[in-house]
Amino acid sequence: MPPARPLSLVTGASAGIGATFARALAARGHDLVLTARRRDRLETLAAELRQQHGCTVTTLAADLSDPGTPKALCEEVAQRGLVVDWLINNAGYGVPGNFTANDWHTHADSLQVLLTAPVELAWRLLPGMRERGYGRIVNVASLAGHVPGTAGHTLYAPAKAFLIKFSQGLALESRERGVHVCALCPGFTYSEFHDVTGTRALMNKLPxxxxxxxxxxxxxxxxxxxxxEIVRVTGRVNRVIKSVFKLVPDRLAMKLAARQSRRYRTQGAA
Structure with a gap:
């Protein structure tokens, strides 16, 4: 049985899908631990949620591109006597431009946030969930993880594909212990994501x-x-897109993906 007031840890909680998760979970009676780099936004959101829902909200400003952050976050949570029941691995961003147009440090930071941090957070928090017989882990992946890779954002889709496979294996290992794991795969979502990557003007061309x-x-x-449910592609249109790319031959799927990529991706200098 879930606790009377589950505690949810949400990464990337300062805006977009992360902040929306925080609001939705608070409305369901959860207490929260919110983490992101922007402390001011976290505090503003925390004040809103405390006032509207009477929940306990702990804010921990942290940068998940630092390899030491996942361990430090979990230790801080434990030192405060908090027990995490829900983990929302939401933090992430894309690096626009061709692969060699960015320095390695930029790519390494991105991979730390997209891959290593969510895996480590799950590794650190899952044993307690299994011991208590209850837990929920949502790994925010992407429709991009289901379709062929394209030029530009070269590492983003592969990272999301990894999260999907990781979620599948983790779910099968954990389901008999009362822990559900889901890879959430949205398509284009209204958020700050495309402002951060500098592709907003291109995205505005989409219907x-x-x-x-x-x-x-x-x-x-x-x-x-x-x-x-272990993998959830959100929205009917996105589920159709996934099905189409799954059914057509690989060569045709690559051609379709490349054509659309040229319209809506910024590839930068070689």
Whole structure:
């Protein structure tokens, strides 16, 4: 049985899908630990949630590109006497431009945030969930992890594909111990993501039906992980896209992906 007031740790909680997860979980009666780099935004969100829902909110400003951060976060949570029941691995960003157009440090930071940090947080928090017989882990992946890789954002889609496979294996290991793991795979979502990557002008060319609100994505994610669904592609349009790329031959799928990539990706200098 879940605790009366589950505690959720949400990474990348200062905006977008992360902040929306925090609001949705607070409305469901959760207490929260929120982490992101921007302390001021975390504090503003925490004050909002305390006032609206009467929940306990702990804010821990941290940079997940630092390899020591996941361990430090979990130690800080434990020192405060907090027990994490839900882990929302949401933090992430894309690095636009061709692979060699960015220095290695930029790529290494990105991989730390997208891959190593969520895996380590799960590794550190999962044993307690299994011992208590209850836990939920949502790894925010992407529709990009289901379709062929494309030029530009060279590491983003492969990283999300890894999160999907990781979630599948972890779910199968954990489901008999009361822990549900779900890879949440949104497509284009209204958030700050494309502002950060500098692709907002390109994204504005996409038709409206391609987009989902962060609220819709989060609602599907919470419902999916509660049901024990291991992989959830959000939105009917995105599920159709996934099915099409799964059914067509690889060579044709690559051509389709490359054509769309040229329209909506910034590839930068070689």
């Amino acid at each position: 409206g039906f391609m987009w989902q609100s962060a609220e819709a994505v989060v609602a599907e994610g919470i419902d999916a992980v509660e049901r024990g």
